[in-house]
Amino acid sequence: MPQLNPTPWLAIFVFSWLTFLIFLPPKVMAHRFPNEPTLQSTEKPATESWNWPWH
Template identity: 60%
Template sequence: MPQLNPAPWFIILIFSWAMFLTIIPPKILAHTFPNEPSTQSTKEIMTKPWNWPWH
């Protein structure tokens, strides 16, 4: 049963995590969004209440 032999699977695990931790994060962190979010005003919007009859 080759699943019980940890030698090849441990090396694959180590190399895959090494690739994940060294190659992928800089690519993700270098990504820029085309439209940066802008700050919204803190002014409260005055809304008019509905004066509809409820019958």
């Protein structure tokens, strides 16, 4: 099985990872949700028991 010359592949590997680590994270982190989440109230809603008509 022939061996590949590692010189061009190492450069491709390094430049691709530099692209991933330098240029893409700011672009991904710039996205915002259309609606910011709001805090829910901590009070529990009042629950009532059901009146079953056949019981």
